[in-house]
Amino acid sequence: MLSLWSRLFQRTPPADFVRAYEAFPEPDRRLPWREVPYTVIDVETTGLDPRHDALIAIGAVNVENGRVLLKQTWYSLIRPPPDREPSVESIRVHHLTPEELRDAPPPEAVLAELLQRIAGRVLVVHVAEIDVRFINAALKPFGGRLRRPILDTARLAMTLHLNAQWLGEQSRDMPAPAVELRGLVSALGLPIYAQHNALNDAVTTAQLFIAQATLLADQGRNNLAGLIRAGGV
Amino acid sequence: MDEIARFLRSYPPFDRLPDQVVHQIAGELQIEFVRAGQTILTRGGEPAQFLYIVCKGSVDLLRSGDQVVDTLGPGEAFGHPSLIRGQPPLVTVRAHTDTLLYLLPGAIFHRLRAEQPQFAAFFAASVIERLGYAIQSRQAESNPALFQTRLRDLIARPPVFISADATVGDAARLMRAERISSLIVDQFPPGIITDRDLRNRVLAEGLPDTTLVRQVMSAPATTISADALAFEGLLLMLERGIHHLPLVDHDRVIGLVTHTDILRRQSNSPLFLPRLLQRATTLADLRRYTDQVADAVNTLMAAGARVSDIGRVVAVAHDALLQRLLHDAEAELGPPPVPYAWLVLGSEGRYEQTLRTDQDNALVYDDEASPEAVRYFERLAELVVGWLVECGFPRCPGDVMATNPEWRQPLSVWQRYFRRWIEVPDEESLLRTAIFFDYRQVYGALPAEPILRTITQHAAEHRIFMARLARAALRQPAPLTFFRQVALERRGEQRDLLDLKLRGTAMVVDLARLFGLEAHSNETNTIARLRAAMAAGVLSREDGDNLISAFELLSTLRLQHQQRQIANGLTPDNLVNFHQLGPRERREIKESLQAIASVQRGVALMFQTDRLA
Numbered sequence: 117m118l119s120l121w122s123r124l125f126q127r128t129p130p131a132d133f134v135r136a137y138e139a140f141p142e143p144d145r146r147l148p149w150r151e152v153p154y155t156v157i158d159v160e161t162t163g164l165d166p167r168h169d170a171l172i173a174i175g176a177v178n179v180e181n182g183r184v185l186l187k188q189t190w191y192s193l194i195r196p197p198p199d200r201e202p203s204v205e206s207i208r209v210h211h212l213t214p215e216e217l218r219d220a221p222p223p224e225a226v227l228a229e230l231l232q233r234i235a236g237r238v239l240v241v242h243v244a245e246i247d248v249r250f251i252n253a254a255l256k257p258f259g260g261r262l263r264r265p266i267l268d269t270a271r272l273a274m275t276l277h278l279n280a281q282w283l284g285e286q287s288r289d290m291p292a293p294a295v296e297l298r299g300l301v302s303a304l305g306l307p308i309y310a311q312h313n314a315l316n317d318a319v320t321t322a323q324l325f326i327a328q329a330t331l332l333a334d335q336g337r338n339n340l341a342g343l344i345r346a347g348g349v
Numbered sequence: 350m351d352e353i354a355r356f357l358r359s360y361p362p363f364d365r366l367p368d369q370v371v372h373q374i375a376g377e378l379q380i381e382f383v384r385a386g387q388t389i390l391t392r393g394g395e396p397a398q399f400l401y402i403v404c405k406g407s408v409d410l411l412r413s414g415d416q417v418v419d420t421l422g423p424g425e426a427f428g429h430p431s432l433i434r435g436q437p438p439l440v441t442v443r444a445h446t447d448t449l450l451y452l453l454p455g456a457i458f459h460r461l462r463a464e465q466p467q468f469a470a471f472f473a474a475s476v477i478e479r480l481g482y483a484i485q486s487r488q489a490e491s492n493p494a495l496f497q498t499r500l501r502d503l504i505a506r507p508p509v510f511i512s513a514d515a516t517v518g519d520a521a522r523l524m525r526a527e528r529i530s531s532l533i534v535d536q537f538p539p540g541i542i543t544d545r546d547l548r549n550r551v552l553a554e555g556l557p558d559t560t561l562v563r564q565v566m567s568a569p570a571t572t573i574s575a576d577a578l579a580f581e582g583l584l585l586m587l588e589r590g591i592h593h594l595p596l597v598d599h600d601r602v603i604g605l606v607t608h609t610d611i612l613r614r615q616s617n618s619p620l621f622l623p624r625l626l627q628r629a630t631t632l633a634d635l636r637r638y639t640d641q642v643a644d645a646v647n648t649l650m651a652a653g654a655r656v657s658d659i660g661r662v663v664a665v666a667h668d669a670l671l672q673r674l675l676h677d678a679e680a681e682l683g684p685p686p687v688p689y690a691w692l693v694l695g696s697e698g699r700y701e702q703t704l705r706t707d708q709d710n711a712l713v714y715d716d717e718a719s720p721e722a723v724r725y726f727e728r729l730a731e732l733v734v735g736w737l738v739e740c741g742f743p744r745c746p747g748d749v750m751a752t753n754p755e756w757r758q759p760l761s762v763w764q765r766y767f768r769r770w771i772e773v774p775d776e777e778s779l780l781r782t783a784i785f786f787d788y789r790q791v792y793g794a795l796p797a798e799p800i801l802r803t804i805t806q807h808a809a810e811h812r813i814f815m816a817r818l819a820r821a822a823l824r825q826p827a828p829l830t831f832f833r834q835v836a837l838e839r840r841g842e843q844r845d846l847l848d849l850k851l852r853g854t855a856m857v858v859d860l861a862r863l864f865g866l867e868a869h870s871n872e873t874n875t876i877a878r879l880r881a882a883m884a885a886g887v888l889s890r891e892d893g894d895n896l897i898s899a900f901e902l903l904s905t906l907r908l909q910h911q912q913r914q915i916a917n918g919l920t921p922d923n924l925v926n927f928h929q930l931g932p933r934e935r936r937e938i939k940e941s942l943q944a945i946a947s948v949q950r951g952v953a954l955m956f957q958t959d960r961l962a
Binding site: 182183184185186187304305306307309310316319322323326327330331334 | 351352353356375376377378379380381382383384404405406447449452
């Protein structure tokens with residue numbers, strides 16, 4: 117039955133590191149948001165289509181007790197398949213050259229470390245859709261995919277904007293917030309770290325996240341469940 | 350995180366730490382977001398676990414009763430007093446706006462304090478320690494030779510002694526054999542004999558070489574502790590007009606330094622000034638002399654001297670000029686018909702003149718002066734004031750000069766003036782006459798200064814006078830806003846200005862005058878007055894030390910500002926654009942003004958200014 121199921125969906129049996137990841141219990145959604153451990157990630161890719169483009173860098177920073185911990189950061193390059201090396205246009209954005217990437221660890225090693233780092237934690241991503249699709253595409257050969265809950269800071273921004281309108285703090289004519297990270301962060305008066313480096317973007321996103329979570333808690337959504345309703349994917 | 354390291358590096362004390370250490374610190378930080386109104390630390394509550402650094406936004410420090418003591422902005426830190434002592438915080442810290450904070454874990458903070466003295470000094474528990482450190486670090490970074498070297502370390506060889514009963518011939522032969530220019534006379538207290546003494550007191554006087562050393566030596570010699578700083582030795586030599594300084598340790602001379610030992614490489618040394626003045630023959634020469642004084646100020650400033658020490662150097666140099674001018678005037682007009690005294694007032698009287706500023710002077714003559722004698726002093730004043738103008742000291746716009754008949758009077762009239770000011774005080778005239786209480790006699794045989802002191806020394810017995818003087822001193826409150834930030838002014842097109850004199854040093858000068866008089870002190874110098882007041886117990890040690898630090902800092906910033914203007918060909922003023930100052934200066938100014946404000950609050954109560962109608 118199980119083998120039929122997996123054959124039907126062409127799911128590869130999970131690798132050991134995937135199994136270890138999946139064995140972790142999910143965080144309790146009733147916990148106040150500050151008591152939940154999070155990992156904020158950001159990825160660099162050679163383009164926008166997971167079928168043709170490759171994941172080439174990943175940055176992560178942990179949030180605990182509601183604080184961004186700069187001591188718990190992680191950054192790694194990922195060696196792309198030979199047919200998916202970055203194009204000249206994409207190098208302009210991420211400044212990663214094919215030479216640098218050829219020396220990077222292979223996807224398997226990086227993905228194993230990623231899953232180990234995020235096991236039992238809530239993942240936070242800005243515009244999660246793209247990053248999650250890329251990571252899931254990369255995990256597919258190992259029989260894994262990212263587990264929920266995953267929080268999206270762009271969605272949280274939209275919820276906060278709607279709440280503000282509903283509460284009358286903002287005029288209805290106010291345009292919805294830009295989803296661009298830099299715009300959201302500076303609207304809250306927060307500093308922006310150098311862009312288009314996966315680690316800096318992860319830290320910038322983490323700052324945005326703790327500010328959003330604090331604002332939501334002020335509006336009565338104090339626990340993880342509230343965060344998931346406001347910005348889960 | 351390069352940005353965070355860069356952010357930290359633009360604020361003290363991180364700007365003084367090695368790059369690599371700042372990067373390590375950045376890697377240890379935690380980032381926290383706090384909403385406006387949220388409490389971060391609670392007075393009397395849990396001790397701080399972190400050093401908190403404001404990244405964006407601002408926080409209020411509150412004492413009991415929600416009284417705001419201070420508001421901190423980006424780059425400013427809090428939590429360290431509690432962290433250092435491991436005790437509950439003394440103030441509540443509450444976010445004033447939505448605020449992003451960088452948190453440095455306590456363990457890392459303690460390690461940095463142990464490893465980096467600069468860091469430890471900066472986070473010393475009290476404002477006074479911090480202001481003191483600010484002054485110290487300015488000095489240390491400029492010229493370690495003058496301000497860190499102990500005189501002891503300049504001793505090149507052991508001293509050579511001679512008996513007081515030896516002959517000058519023996520002394521000369523000993524000097525030749527040892528190839529030195531001075532000998533210590535072996536007695537207690539020690540004397541000194543120099544090659545100049547042999548020339549001026551023996552040969553030029555036609556004395557034989559059998560003359561005894563004791564007849565021509567200088568005894569007791571001016572000495573200084575071997576542990577004094579090189580700069581203190583320099584200052585003493587300048588004040589006494591000497592070139593050899595024996596160093597003592599436990600009452601014994603252990604060596605000797607000359608001014609060249611101290612200032613080998615400096616051409617603008619103030620020690621060359623007396624010779625320059627002696628050689629001057631024309632007014633143009635004297636003008637050059639005052640230019641040299643200004644250069645010496647620059648040199649000393651660059652060398653990191655305290656402004657108060659520079660003020661003393663300038664006072665010696667300008668007093669010498671005045672003495673020379675009065676001497677020349679007497680040579681031109683004939684000897685004075687009756688004794689007189691030349692007084693300097695205001696900043697000059699307080700030993701606080703650093704640049705050539707407006708003249709403030711007065712003349713006192715003997716009560717027995719005949720009408721001709723009165724005309725003599727009128728001409729004398731005209732001559733000297735005119736020469737001073739040519740030497741670069743403009744006339745006083747308020748006409749407080751010896752040329753003004755009101756301020757050129759016999760002693761009995763001056764006594765009446767001071768009695769009237771003290772016994773029938775009137776606030777408006779006090780604002781004008783305050784500088785007369787900063788008088789100092791620079792020349793003349795009439796002992797005007799000690800006689801007038803007998804009046805001013807008892808000013809404190811007149812409580813109405815003291816209350817009015819206090820109220821006059823409080824006319825300029827420390828420029829702080831409701832949120833304890835520096836209040837800035839606007840002048841025409843220019844905004845964000847701070848007047849470092851009117852709303853800075855002058856406030857301390859006024860307070861010091863008040864406390865000095867209260868302590869029955871004869872001092873005129875601001876710092877000396879504050880010290881006297883602390884010694885007499887009329888000013889608390891903490892307040893006094895805070896005022897002294899604040900005064901040094903504001904004076905230093907003011908002089909630096911003016912020197913920059915002069916270097917750029919501008920007319921020096923006291924106005925700085927606050928936002929163009931570095932974060933270190935801004936913070937120091939803020940803390941200085943807060944220290945002044947705190948003393949001002951006590952003054953109203955202490956002198957009962959509210960009792961005045």
